[in-house]
Amino acid sequence: MIPAFIVENSPALMVIVPLVAAFLSPFIGRISSMVRSIWVGGAMAVTSTIALILALDVYSAGTRLYVFGASAASAAVPPDSGGIPIRIIFEIDQMSALMLVITAISGFAIILYSLSSERSHTGLESFYTLYLLMITGILGMVSTGDIFNFFVFLEILSLASAGLIAYRVDGGVAVEAALKYFVLSTIGALAILVAIGIYYGQYNALNMAMIAARMQFSVLDQVALVLIIAALAMKCGAVPMHFWTPDAYSMAPSSITALLVVASQASLYGLFRTVFTLYNVTLNAATVGWLIIILGVLSMVVGVTMAIPQKNVKRLMAYHAVSQTGYMLLGVGVGLAVLGNQSLLDAFGYMAMEGGIFHIINHAMYKGLLFLTAGAIFLRVGTYNLNRMGGLGHSMKWTMVFFVIGALAIAGIPPFNGFASKLMIYESVFVFNPLLAVIAMVVSILTLASFVKVFHSIFMGPALPEYSGVREAPMPMLVGMGILAVVVILFGLFPGIVVESLITPAAHALVDQGAYIGAVLGGA
């Protein structure tokens, strides 16, 4: 049904389509804004479709290898290369496929929303170019099997993100937020580049499978590991390197903030890929695992406690994004801490990892939804200040419904998706260390308290006279929010199916270093 050419070349196409569309977008936009909207919407739809086709193929047929410049995937290691895979290779296993699903759904929902929310703004030729470059960067980061290529896509993502954070200017405040993000991202990227140099100097390779196969965990490897962990933990907003997050998330347009959540998770993916695929059992799993757990606990606690007193709804949500990242770090960190012990891994390690990984996709959906509702409210009332809002439930009923769905999901209230992943984390982490599970549950209660405040402040109370003319958000924005809300509900109602078909294969693919290496070097 789907042309074989599309399926075979889907790894390349899903990066090429948004990349080409991004650079043609300013030219297309000169025809008319309507044509540009159709162009970027169509490009994102095609990109999402290709990414989903690829993900489906990976989940049904196993890891996909795509070797750029070779006639076939079996030519990953050219005969005259000394046994080293010198070409750029995309290696998409089930963990990568899960990230593709997240990006495809979020990217499409957000572009639908953006076409309406940004309609009245100037500079849209840059906006959509940078948006599609962000998509390119994220898809490349989660697909590539080459660590230098990962760095390149990370840089594409960072540059495009910085441009979009500064997009509204906002008296220079948005530009300042973008500058902070950009400087920190650049320093982090430099650290990653040094780590890549260390690998190349030692192993004469940039291919991740090759580096993993030759990994010695020497002192230099340990230095490289720390450089990558710290940089990517900072990029995903882990405390105490999270300071850029509330600044950048609150100043970017809401649609971009929703995509920044996915971008942060691409960094989280890079972190997990590094520790599990590049190092795996060679590293001191208990030490590194506990470092990630501590980052997770700090992120959960500091994130939620900083969220509660916030008056700006987007800063508040940004701190919650930090807090939720903590759950992912906690779950996967517990899995890492027991990586060398198969019985503990089977007893609760895999479950903790599955909980953390399930929370990645859940968080992308409900936090994206919450940021989009914040954008819809801003569009109508012109402020993010909670002290100036109230009674909007009378006039923005659908936005309120979507907000409630997102808020209940992030607070871990059944039957929404956040509950299912948090339950998996609570129960598995409790076996590892009961105190950590208790902290995670208390953080959920505080999250609920925080969103009760937000819900009351925005939607409850009598209709305020100053907002008497407020109308519901435009239909395309509601459709964008609706897509994410439906996913939140479906993943909440059928968690067993989601975990069995998407999450468990992803967790096992992440742990199975041998399979990742074998896909590239198996025939060499």
Add this chain to the structure above:
Amino acid sequence: MDATSTLLTGAGYWNPLAWLLGLLAAIIIAWLIYSMGEKGYKPGTAQAEPFISGNKEPEKGMVHVRAGNLYWGYLEALRGYYDRLVPLHSGNLHDYILWYLGITALFLVLVVIIS
């Protein structure tokens, strides 16, 4: 694949559809209790107006409790914690960079030297 989507969590299980059935039963019971309540309530009459110790009801816009007034007690109780935590979020890029470099240095010590 389990069509009812029971999620096994290692120590237990979670079935949202069964939970929804339980919720539905609870709503029906609550409605039955509600339906047995006072029948004389007439919305839109003086009966439904608030009684504020005989004082006149303020304008609608004045009675909404704003976000800044919520959780005052919680914030007061944790004042010591917030007095230390909030200033760390200085907004100063130099501080952000120092935190990042400091954590990198700490991790280097923990991973490379100690472990």
